[in-house]
Amino acid sequence: MPKRLSLSVVLAGLCLAVVVRAQPVGSSPSKAAVISILKLHNLEEARWAMQQQPLTVTAQTSPRSSGGKHDFFSEGDYWWPDSTNLEGPYIQRDGLTNPANFVAHRQALIRFSRIVGALASAYLLTQDERYVRQAFRHLNAWFVDPATRMNPSLLYAQAIKGRFTGRGIGIIDTIHLMEVAQGLRAMEKANGVNRHSVAAIRRWFADYLTWLTTHSYGKDEMNAKNNHGTCWVMQVAAFARLTNNDSLLNVCRTRYKTHLLPDQMAADGSFPQELRRTKPYGYSLFNLDAMTTICQLLSTPTDNLWTYQTADGRSIRRGITYLYPFVQTKAKWPLKPDVMYWNDWPVAHPFLVFGAVTFGQTDWFNTWTKLDHSPQVEEVLRNLPVRNPIIWLN
Numbered sequence: 001m002p003k004r005l006s007l008s009v010v011l012a013g014l015c016l017a018v019v020v021r022a023q024p025v026g027s028s029p030s031k032a033a034v035i036s037i038l039k040l041h042n043l044e045e046a047r048w049a050m051q052q053q054p055l056t057v058t059a060q061t062s063p064r065s066s067g068g069k070h071d072f073f074s075e076g077d078y079w080w081p082d083s084t085n086l087e088g089p090y091i092q093r094d095g096l097t098n099p100a101n102f103v104a105h106r107q108a109l110i111r112f113s114r115i116v117g118a119l120a121s122a123y124l125l126t127q128d129e130r131y132v133r134q135a136f137r138h139l140n141a142w143f144v145d146p147a148t149r150m151n152p153s154l155l156y157a158q159a160i161k162g163r164f165t166g167r168g169i170g171i172i173d174t175i176h177l178m179e180v181a182q183g184l185r186a187m188e189k190a191n192g193v194n195r196h197s198v199a200a201i202r203r204w205f206a207d208y209l210t211w212l213t214t215h216s217y218g219k220d221e222m223n224a225k226n227n228h229g230t231c232w233v234m235q236v237a238a239f240a241r242l243t244n245n246d247s248l249l250n251v252c253r254t255r256y257k258t259h260l261l262p263d264q265m266a267a268d269g270s271f272p273q274e275l276r277r278t279k280p281y282g283y284s285l286f287n288l289d290a291m292t293t294i295c296q297l298l299s300t301p302t303d304n305l306w307t308y309q310t311a312d313g314r315s316i317r318r319g320i321t322y323l324y325p326f327v328q329t330k331a332k333w334p335l336k337p338d339v340m341y342w343n344d345w346p347v348a349h350p351f352l353v354f355g356a357v358t359f360g361q362t363d364w365f366n367t368w369t370k371l372d373h374s375p376q377v378e379e380v381l382r383n384l385p386v387r388n389p390i391i392w393l394n
Contacts, residue, residue, distance in 0.1 A: 029356040029365035031393040037369050038390060039125055045374075046122030049115040050134050054141035055108050056148045062102040066165040067156040070149060072109070074173055075101035076158045089162030095278030095339040097379065106173050110381050112138060113176035117388035120183030123190065124390055132190045135183065140197055142180075143204040152208035154217065168220035171212065172231045175385040178238040178293075181205060185242055186391045206243045212236055213248065222255070225263055226273040227287040233260060234290045234385070237297045253298050256305055260291060265314045269322030279338035281326070282345050286383045288319050292351040293386055295358075306358050320355045320364070327352070328367050341379045348373040350386035357393065 058069050065073035077097045079090040119135040122128065141148045157170020188198050212218040213236065221232040233252045240248035264287070266272050274283035295305040295316050309315035326333045327346045338345075348371040356365035375381060386392060 029353075029360060029362060031357065031390075033365070034353060034357065034389055034393060035125070038121075038373065041373055042118060042121040042125060042388065042390060045114070045118035046131055049118040049122075050131070052111075052115055052138075054138045054148065055111065056142050057105045057108060057150045058148045059108065060104040062104075064102060064159065064161060065156055066159070068151075070151045071156050072105050072150055072154055072173070073156045074103055074106050074158055074170060076160045076167070076169075077101065079160045079163075081161075090160050097340060106176075106382065107378070109173065109176045112142060113179045114381075114387065116183040117179040117391060120179075120186040121388045121390045123187055129190050129192060132187045132193060135187060136194065136197060139180070139184065139201055143201045144197055149204075152204050153211045153215070155215075166217070168217035169224070169228050171217060171221045171235070172228055174208075175231050175235055175290075177205075178235060178385055179388055179391070181238050181242040182391050183388075202243055205239045206245070209236065209239050209243060209245065209248065212239075226271075227283060227290060229255075230260055230264065230287055230290040230294070231385075234294050234297070237294055241297060249298060252294070253303060253305065256291075256294055256298065257308060257310075260294070261308075261314050261316075262310050265319055267312060267314065269314070269318035269320075271319075275335065279340065280335050281330075281333055281338050282341060282379075282383065284323055285327075285345055285349060285351075288323055288351045289349050289384070289386065291316055291319060292354045293392075296350075296354050296392055317355070317359060320351055324352075324364060324367070327371075328363075341377065344375070344377045344380050347371050347375045347380055347384065349384075350389060350392075353389050354392070 057072050061069060062073055062075075064075070065071065067073055075098075076090075076092075078092055078094050079101070080093050080096075080098045082088050082091045115138055116135050119131040123131040123135075143149055154166070154171050154174060156166040157173050158167050159165050159170075160167070184198070184201060187193065212232070213222075218232070221228050223229065224232070233255050236248055237252040240246075240252065264271055264273060271284055271287050274280055274287050277283050299305045306316060309318075327349070330346065348368050352364045352368035352371075355361060356368060375384065381387075
């Protein structure tokens with residue numbers, strides 16, 4: 001990611017600041033209020049997106065990848081050369097990102113997600129079908145065009161030199177396809193949309209779902225006891241909703257109730273597996289964002305995950321209530337600062353806006369309005385799967 005902000009990003013930030021200041025304190029959290037906060041920002045993002053050319057995994061390759069041109073490849077962030085054996089297997093330095101690792105495919109995926117999310121939001125705001133046509137240029141490049149499409153599997157993600165050609169935990173890299181899937185749902189009924197393209201894209205996601213639920217990497221990730229297990233459910237839920245896979249939607253609802261809440265959340269609403277890491281603040285924010293997104297994706301009038309709680313009272317509301325004071329005032333955080341990126345959190349987290357609208361919490365909403373809605377730090381972007389709330393709110 002470039003370190004210097006573009007003029008369009010700067011202008012978007014100024015516009016957003018104006019809107020936030022104009023929003024009256026104590027306003028009722030609602031979809032209309034969210035739109036009033038984000039409209040100028042989203043339209044500025046869409047202007048940027050309208051100028052972008054498609055860029056998929058085929059644009060760059062790494063000699064360290066065991067896959068082919070169409071395979072997604074990334075390397076584990078916290079793995080470094082061994083100073084005592086520079087040609088040997090990498091060693092782990094938890095929480096410390098190795099800047100020499102290959103992340104070009106992940107960056108392209110984040111860019112793709114940002115483009116489609118912005119264009120879908122702009123279409124919902126304006127009904128201007130130029131945004132849809134531009135979005136489908138990118139969608140077709142990633143999922144349909146034989147020359148540029150990505151294979152619907154993740155065999156070579158988060159590889160470690162000298163140790164693994166790919167790992168199950170690499171599946172977390174495709175959380176950025178969720179806003180792509182959600183964006184497609186927002187745009188697919190626009191006039192002039194090519195139904196064959198929509199069907200082909202849905203087939204890609206159906207194939208990827210099959211891989212996620214049958215390959216050993218996917219099964220390992222499903223059973224992870226931390227944010228990786230949360231993100232497996234979140235992704236499968238998003239892609240199952242796009243492909244109308246009711247069976248998998250029910251699997252995800254069950255896993256939320258029987259595994260995610262009871263296995264990951266403590267009685268006070270914290271996530272012990274995240275707190276034990278070297279970046280406990282960032283990981284706690286990330287896991288709560290993922291859990292609230294699951295509630296947003298999967299809740300129905302007859303099966304409301306927002307109000308669901310375990311027998312001993314663990315619930316998503318308890319999770320937000322635990323973490324919110326440390327977002328409102330980070331100085332209250334009781335643990336040591338994260339080893340990296342401490343100064344870059346928090347941002348405008350989806351758990352704040354989804355929770356505020358669902359529970360009518362004005363304080364959560366007002367805090368969300370004041371935080372950064374256009375982060376540029378790559379680590380933040382990597383761990384912020386929902387950046388366009390407009391396409392997620394019913």
